[in-house]
Amino acid sequence: MTFAFFLGAGNIIFPPQAGQLAGDHLLSGMLGFLSTGVTLPLVAIIAVAVAGGWQGMTRDLPSKVATFLAVMIFIVIGPAFAAPRAGLVAYEMGVKPFIDNAGQLSLTLFSIVFFAIAMFLSRSRGNLVDMVGKFLTPILFLALIVLAVAVVMDPQDAIAAAKGDYVDMPFLKGFVEGYNTLDAVAALLFGMVIVDAVRGKGVTDEGATRKYLIYAGLIAAAGLTFVYVSLFYLGATSVNIAANATNGGDILAIYVAALFGPAGQMILSLIVLLACLTTVVGLISACADYFSTLTRWTYEQWAVALSVACCVVANVGLNQLITLSLPALFALYPIAMALVILTFIRRWLPNPTLSYRVVLLVALSFSMIDAAKVAGFNVHAFEIIPLFDYGMAWLMPTAIALVITCIMGAKTAKSVEQKSQTA
Template sequence: MTKRLKLVDILALGFMTFAFFLGAGNIIFPPQAGMLAGEHFTSAMTGFLITAVGLPLVGIIAVAIAGGGWKGLTRDLPSGLATLMAVLIFIIIGPAFAAPRAGLVAYEIGFKPFLLEPGQVELTAFSIVFFAVAMFFSLSQGKLIDSIGKLLTPLLFAALAILAIAVIVNPQGDVAAAQGAYVNNALTTGFLEGYNTMDTFAALMFGMLIVDVIRKKGIEDNKTTCMYLIYAGVIAAAGLAFVYISLFYLGSTASEVAAGTQNGGEIMAAYVNALFGPVGQMILAAIIGLACLTTVIGLVSACADYFSTLTRWTYRRWVVVVSLVCAIVANVGLKQLIAISVPVLFALYPVAITLIGLTFIRRWLPNPALGYRVVLGVALLFSLLDAVKVMGVDMSAFNFLPLFDVGMAWLLPTVAAMIVAKWLGTSSDKFAQA
């Protein structure tokens, strides 16, 4: 008889997945996008929801369809290339960018406002403590549902719900006029802003971690495991959508109380202070601290879990190493870290999106091995053009490319490559009809 999870465990699994996704970028980017989008915040929010909610959910489903792991997703690629892709993504969402960024946001918004004269010493001390706590929770790999899904996430969601209700009931201003790229390209600008959450990368990697968590609950059947994986993705997507909609609305009505702010964190701080007064900073610190901590726990656990399969080092040793590197990188500074990460995201995010798309059309490809190579190669080639442009290099010679002006030159060529792949030869691959 196939073992089943109780309803409370399914909800806890979904909450854990939600908490893994809801981190620094998910908190600081929507308010800023909402403020800039102003009267066009609905269109901008729609674009953002596609990349920050829709794609991660589809990514989780793709992992389930592929058998619950990276090997299933990349079975038609050379093993060395598949491993290289995985390592690069894990480095991006782990010690290089996403995890240290989460720690920095927790410091900048949740801790720094309480300091009289914050400096490098305070940042270093905070980084050590923050990543030590994340390491402590990550070491108990088999208890992630209990520690994250049943303990930390309900507290986080309660704090976010209080903020969301307050924003809707008592908005702190009128919706302002749109600014910058949001005036004429609100939808595509919101879509690209969703890259910053890095959640499509995370979905591909968290899927493997969530499968391991499900298996540690005694679920061995693949079909049942995939079903629970999809349940977790749907619950997480619903929670993320709730948070993003409220934060976009917060930003769109923040022009009066947050004038002169430089980023989404400052917008939230000003807005929460206007709503709740001095106690507002405490509420904001709780939201930011818990959101960033739960995400770092997920990132560290996912990285350690994968790297332990490539080396002789154990999971627990990798947890310590990844946590230590995150603490060191976090001392670079938030502004510098974001500036470095943006070109990388523009280069690799389309590749991740394309890989997800290929998972759903694979059964119709006569030669999946050839099709994957061609389509992913096209996606990478054109996404590199977008990445170089973001770095400030003059790329005006490529302005003739469709959507190049909005940073999505990769999209139409990749779709065309997918269509062409339908006729790229025949295959004796034993998976071709899978």
């Protein structure tokens, strides 16, 4: 179930394009992508397990700040972007190729049916493991295995030279491209759903719950690695056959058609529809579960409301939605990464409250620079910041803030200890 939740729209459409651009720097670019697309989500899942949930991860922040941060993440990861994007990708790649003269009406009708199914599956949260984990995921993974084997056995092109930023800094470019999967942010939310699913199976011991949560994360990470490696290689060997493709979805569609002929579109449609549906179910479940704790609305009511909202937003169109959402991704990802790191090193922080508040504030401040740059604003005044050109202006200031707060915290603790001994 966890693997299926993570494997959604971004996981399918972005790796092929990244692989095509990485070319002969495939390995470095892929390792960078795997860092934010696999390693970080796994670490985030483990952090949720270690901290005992969102409240444990944010206990050193003011409660209102922690709630606001969670609400913003849930909105972006849910009805504002990730869930509608998954529905749009399902339509563009899974249904639209079979419709003549597809237009707004066909998109609207598909959105209604797609999110109605997602709503039905989400409302039955007690059976999520059975419905998604036992039935949908095996079908999805089998289709992906068929595609991966075909790509390795019959690559359609030779690997060409790297392009763009992949020429000089392939790892960092791949690292930033991994933001598009949204998985590191989603992991903070899916962790809650997985915990509920484990408890729904009768596991009440906290230690056992953490253990199963980590196991689920490891299985999901292994599955995602398999998918990304095969899709990166697919992209790297598509330079000529998909030379005119405008995005990763086009690359994948052209490649699959070359491998399997007319049956290829059916295989691709099955993969995309299942991947996007399971992800939307996970996102709606996570959002509904959290929002029901903040309001008088029940989980079921929130599942319905969120499904309707996703259906409405999905009708904006895929390209417009991706353009509008990129700044939010660049703003949120650094905060998620900083929070995960702080969760793991909390026990060694001299003053956790100081470190959490300062480090997250610095991460947010500098991530907004990266977000403004992606949005098209003129931020050339900040070019002196290391890694600014690669969309990671937040990294060095955040690391420096962590070091400074540790030093300040240690001095404060030492001063308090000396005063107590004197007294």
